[in-house]
Amino acid sequence: MRAKKICFIFLLSLFLFSTISALKGPTYAIINCRIVSPPLPVIEKGVIIIRDGLIQEVGVQGKVNIPEDAEIIEAEGMIAYPGLINAHTNLFLEPIQEQAQQPGAPPRAQTPAERRPPEPDLLVLKQIKPKKTDLDNFHKIGVTTVLIAPQRGIFAGQSVLINLNGEKIEEMVVKNPVALHVQLVTERGGYPNSLMGTMAYLRQSFLDASHYAEHLSTWSKSPRFLMRPLYNAFLEALIPYVVEKKPIIFTCNNQEDIKRVIRLSQEFKLRTIISGANEAWRVADDLKEAKLPLLITLNFRPPTTSIYATRGEALRRQAEQEIYPRNAAELQKLGLTFALTSFGLSDASAFQKNIQQAIKAGLTAEAALKALTIVPAQILGVDSFMGTIEVGKIANIVLCKGEIFDPKGQVEKVWVDGRLFKIEKAPEAKAPAAFSVAGSWRVTIASPMGEMEMTMELEQEGSSVQGQLISNYGRWEIRDGHLSGQELNFSVSIEIMGQTIEAAFHGRVEKDLIEGTVQIPGGSADFRAIRIPRSL
Amino acid sequence: MRRIFVFITLIIISTASLMAGGSLLLKNGTILTVTRGVIPKGDILIIDGLIKQIGENIAPPPGVKVIDLNGKYVIPGIIDSHTHIALAGTNETGDTITAEVNMRDVIDAEDISIFTALSGGVTTIHTLHGSANPIGGQNITLKLKWGKKAEEMIFSQAWPTLKFALGENVTQANRQVSPGEERRYPASRMGVMAIIRRELEKAKNYMAEWDRYQELKKMKILNRPLLPPRRDLRLEALADLLRGKLVARCHSYRADETIEFIKLSHEFGFRIACFEHIPEAYKIAKELAAEKIGISVFMDNWAYKVEAAQGIATMPAFCTQQGVLVSLNSDSNERIRRLFNDAAKAIKYGGLSEDEALKLITLNPAIQLGVDKWVGSIEVGKHGDLAVFNEHPLSSYTRCEMTIIEGEVYFDREAYLREREEAQKAEPKTKAQGGVQ
Numbered sequence A: 001m002r003a004k005k006i007c008f009i010f011l012l013s014l015f016l017f018s019t020i021s022a023l024k025g026p027t028y029a030i031i032n033c034r035i036v037s038p039p040l041p042v043i044e045k046g047v048i049i050i051r052d053g054l055i056q057e058v059g060v061q062g063k064v065n066i067p068e069d070a071e072i073i074e075a076e077g078m079i080a081y082p083g084l085i086n087a088h089t090n091l092f093l094e095p096i097q098e099q100a101q102q103p104g105a106p107p108r109a110q111t112p113a114e115r116r117p118p119e120p121d122l123l124v125l126k127q128i129k130p131k132k133t134d135l136d137n138f139h140k141i142g143v144t145t146v147l148i149a150p151q152r153g154i155f156a157g158q159s160v161l162i163n164l165n166g167e168k169i170e171e172m173v174v175k176n177p178v179a180l181h182v183q184l185v186t187e188r189g190g191y192p193n194s195l196m197g198t199m200a201y202l203r204q205s206f207l208d209a210s211h212y213a214e215h216l217s218t219w220s221k222s223p224r225f226l227m228r229p230l231y232n233a234f235l236e237a238l239i240p241y242v243v244e245k246k247p248i249i250f251t252c253n254n255q256e257d258i259k260r261v262i263r264l265s266q267e268f269k270l271r272t273i274i275s276g277a278n279e280a281w282r283v284a285d286d287l288k289e290a291k292l293p294l295l296i297t298l299n300f301r302p303p304t305t306s307i308y309a310t311r312g313e314a315l316r317r318q319a320e321q322e323i324y325p326r327n328a329a330e331l332q333k334l335g336l337t338f339a340l341t342s343f344g345l346s347d348a349s350a351f352q353k354n355i356q357q358a359i360k361a362g363l364t365a366e367a368a369l370k371a372l373t374i375v376p377a378q379i380l381g382v383d384s385f386m387g388t389i390e391v392g393k394i395a396n397i398v399l400c401k402g403e404i405f406d407p408k409g410q411v412e413k414v415w416v417d418g419r420l421f422k423i424e425k426a427p428e429a430k431a432p433a434a435f436s437v438a439g440s441w442r443v444t445i446a447s448p449m450g451e452m453e454m455t456m457e458l459e460q461e462g463s464s465v466q467g468q469l470i471s472n473y474g475r476w477e478i479r480d481g482h483l484s485g486q487e488l489n490f491s492v493s494i495e496i497m498g499q500t501i502e503a504a505f506h507g508r509v510e511k512d513l514i515e516g517t518v519q520i521p522g523g524s525a526d527f528r529a530i531r532i533p534r535s536l
Numbered sequence B: 001m002r003r004i005f006v007f008i009t010l011i012i013i014s015t016a017s018l019m020a021g022g023s024l025l026l027k028n029g030t031i032l033t034v035t036r037g038v039i040p041k042g043d044i045l046i047i048d049g050l051i052k053q054i055g056e057n058i059a060p061p062p063g064v065k066v067i068d069l070n071g072k073y074v075i076p077g078i079i080d081s082h083t084h085i086a087l088a089g090t091n092e093t094g095d096t097i098t099a100e101v102n103m104r105d106v107i108d109a110e111d112i113s114i115f116t117a118l119s120g121g122v123t124t125i126h127t128l129h130g131s132a133n134p135i136g137g138q139n140i141t142l143k144l145k146w147g148k149k150a151e152e153m154i155f156s157q158a159w160p161t162l163k164f165a166l167g168e169n170v171t172q173a174n175r176q177v178s179p180g181e182e183r184r185y186p187a188s189r190m191g192v193m194a195i196i197r198r199e200l201e202k203a204k205n206y207m208a209e210w211d212r213y214q215e216l217k218k219m220k221i222l223n224r225p226l227l228p229p230r231r232d233l234r235l236e237a238l239a240d241l242l243r244g245k246l247v248a249r250c251h252s253y254r255a256d257e258t259i260e261f262i263k264l265s266h267e268f269g270f271r272i273a274c275f276e277h278i279p280e281a282y283k284i285a286k287e288l289a290a291e292k293i294g295i296s297v298f299m300d301n302w303a304y305k306v307e308a309a310q311g312i313a314t315m316p317a318f319c320t321q322q323g324v325l326v327s328l329n330s331d332s333n334e335r336i337r338r339l340f341n342d343a344a345k346a347i348k349y350g351g352l353s354e355d356e357a358l359k360l361i362t363l364n365p366a367i368q369l370g371v372d373k374w375v376g377s378i379e380v381g382k383h384g385d386l387a388v389f390n391e392h393p394l395s396s397y398t399r400c401e402m403t404i405i406e407g408e409v410y411f412d413r414e415a416y417l418r419e420r421e422e423a424q425k426a427e428p429k430t431k432a433q434g435g436v437q
Helices: A002-018 A132-140 A193-222 A232-243 A257-268 A280-288 A311-335 A348-360 A367-372 A376-381 B004-020 B112-118 B189-219 B231-245 B255-268 B279-290 B315-321 B335-348 B354-359 B363-369 B413-426
Strands: A028-034 A043-051 A054-060 A071-074 A078-082 A086-089 A143-148 A154-157 A160-163 A172-176 A178-183 A248-252 A274-275 A296-297 A339-341 A397-401 A412-414 A419-422 A439-447 A448-460 A464-469 A474-486 A487-497 A499-510 A513-520 A523-532 B023-032 B038-047 B050-055 B066-067 B073-076 B076-085 B122-127 B133-144 B161-166 B247-250 B273-276 B292-295 B326-328 B386-389 B400-405 B407-413
Touching: A028 A397, A028 A448, A028 B073, A043 A178, A086 A274, A086 A296, A086 A339, A086 A376, A132 A143, A132 A348, A132 A412, A143 A412, A154 A232, A154 B335, A160 A412, A178 A232, A193 A257, A193 B122, A193 B231, A232 A311, A248 A257, A248 B050, A257 A274, A257 A280, A280 A311, A296 B076, A311 A348, A311 A367, A311 A412, A311 A474, A339 A376, A348 A367, A348 A474, A367 B133, A448 B133, A464 A487, A499 A523, B023 B354, B076 B335, B112 B122, B112 B335, B122 B335, B122 B363, B122 B386, B161 B231, B189 B231, B189 B255, B247 B255, B247 B400, B255 B273, B255 B279, B273 B279, B273 B363, B279 B292, B279 B315, B292 B315, B292 B363, B292 B407, B315 B335, B326 B363, B407 B413
Parallel strands: A028 A071, A028 A078, A086 A143, A178 A248, A248 A274, A274 A296, A296 A339, B023 B066, B023 B073, B076 B122, B161 B247, B247 B273, B273 B292, B292 B326
Antiparallel strands: A028 A043, A043 A054, A078 A397, A143 A160, A154 A178, A160 A172, A397 A412, A412 A419, A439 A448, A439 A523, A448 A464, A464 A474, A474 A487, A487 A499, A499 A513, A513 A523, B023 B038, B038 B050, B073 B386, B122 B133, B133 B161, B386 B400, B400 B407
16 A cells, blocks of 8 residues: 555656656756856856756855766866847747849838738747757857747737747747837838827827726626627737736837837836837937836947938948947946847847957946846846856856857857757868858849849958949948858848848858849849959 | 015026026127017127027127127028928828827937028928828927937927818829729818818717716716726827817918818817918918918919919918918928028019018918917017028028027038038048038
8 A cells, every 4th residue: 555655656756757847958067167147256166066957056166066967067267157148039930021022123012901910919939930050050159048029010929038948949938928029110001101100009009908908897897887898809919018017128229219119108107128229329318217128239230210321321331330339338338237139130140249349349248248148137037047147047058168258269068948059169260261252253133023233242351251242223332241161141231222122142152153042121032143253 | 575586586497497598699790680670780698598688789798608790690590380301201191180190209300401401590490290191190390409309309389280281182192002002082172171070070079978978977976887988099189179279280272172171160160370382372361361370381383283373473472461471481301491582582572571571481480380479580588599691681692601599509601611621621532411410
């Protein structure tokens, strides 16, 4: 009888154990490492014990018992950081696909039929398709956690916070939903189709949500003598954010838009988080007074409506290279707290490059680290179990040779939910010498409206690629150029007939041939570039 | 007694801090006050943004900057009663009736047109929703304080106004519709009037619904759940119009539909501050004068489109002589820098006096915006908003040299040209950017 009981308890505990710790992995002991996790004091020679996805113990070498079953990670001379949190991305989402359009043609009017309805009820979680390469690329720069935000429309939907611990969505989700995402964008075809209309529409929607909630609660208290409210999915989705004051992440960059959001959130007493805000330094006083949490993007491109973008290409380029990278440093100087994100950047390596550039522009490395660990954890409401290396928190840890934001620093190992990912040494270090795209190329873009010919002049420095695209319509600077192995990526802002079209080129290089696709808003096209032999 | 004194001091302090403008002494100007004649060689003292003293040989108070005008001409800052500059967007065309949109939300303090306007002596503008919708949006009056924040530019004492539009622009707002899109109602003048009437009826019902709710709430006798009506920002704006909290500014070209709109205002009891453009105003000058409705018009542009076919050059002068409150507007970021030329044309075409001509771009638009207590003429107590010209402002050879708002210089041609030259020397390749820093 007793044996039976014990057996039962044993089985039960086995069962419970296996369901609770679905993320159970090996136990690790990282020893002899320097532990840097602001605002906690630095531990010079420390030990971190990781068990069942959590940090079991942290402390000074010698004062921490190392479990017998632990796999020892000798980390002499290395630094352990909390896993970085990138608090606004569109990772693992399909890029917005719209009907193809002739490159360079003015945007075609959108008809009401093509306009998507607002989707505050959209859970972006349902659209995620994890990709291993993106996962690896973020691990390489030490990012273990990302917020994935919906991308389209004014009421875009609700975001999810995930740990980059593999490819099974159920295991990755940390918090869902995190926030409602509202974007100050101008849509076409139908109402509203202007910024002024968007502002009025937001106000009316917030009022309607409050009224719907009031109607629901009045009716639920006394359903007799009152008609029930007509079911409305749109308003139902807004109630938790507008009435119950869960966080709303407003996306905007332009300084005036930031002020518009501040006013709106004061008017409706919303729990607002501002994301983007690469012009935040221009309205720092207003932000300081408003005390709204900030998710500052490291996308340094001036918003298209900013004076830095509308008064000539020279100013725009200077702004992108010199002025906008100073945003975070200026905010730090003025005593504002903020998280840093990669929102609007093409990939992880661009993010890393821009973190380094922000530091070069005056942001302290410590502030950058906080802005990617504890601060986003606080803003997203997960700091009780993430964001620092502390006992009981999730074991998201980055082990680095050298300092993490130092261009010479190298992420060696990453633990996400206690799972170890070893970072393969980037072949880039040797690759560039073997491969060069420098030179002149004849580019043919097979657009739906026929072939377009242009010339491309490229220069290469290590893995970074610069240059120009030259066509009958003008010369355009190549941005974010990057050669990784045979993969060439770069962006170009094509300015044509007063319009600016963002084009992202992805190609594969074979000695004298590049083939790939070019993404533009509203579609994509194939391109092909052939090296023009250097005439002597 | 003492408490009253403290109270008064407090009031003075609070108004002074509201007007935290600059202090300046302008000496030896030819002052065209517009309302009090011409002072051939006079001084204007501005203290904390307000005109403190006008006269001769005013001694500069300590610390106040002195500018010697050497006989140059000073007029009140020019006021443009109808423009669309300094806005991020002009129309919300997603619907026919959009009274809920507010230009206050979309002020663009960095619009280069502000600088252009300053270079033409303009200090105050009324910037409006476009004319694509029968009922557009709520407009805003701004002081052109170039370099200041958007919210610092708002002329808060001005009347809040609501844009209406009749005629061609509205009926053809979406003549070219995208495939699959239906052409928008209304497509005729009768439709425009009908939809405005329909919306105003809705607003009346909306007001009644709220009144009924307030009454029921007061009664508190019913043991039944009481739910407030849904707040509708579109109808609330129209209700504000009917309550007199907003005044109408109506884009109108033809005499017949203008009369129709006046009748509509009687029917619903709202106030029209001004008709916009209205080239046929001379046909109904008596009616406009009797109704005390102003007109804000183009000096030129007669016959530039079908509904302007019967415009005439002497219309602004004729209407002025008939007792209509006339102002000249730009409706453009180009014409805005030469409104003084337009005023001069009213002397040539129709024979206005110099003061009458100047009033078309100063005092009259100020009255139309409800701000004549503060701006529109050079008088003690008004804002120190001034424009300085090298020659008589109504001469063809004149040029605006300096523009001052509330005692602060926002445009100084000489200083600007010097800066531009230096910038070109420093960086010969880049074109100088107008007014950036």
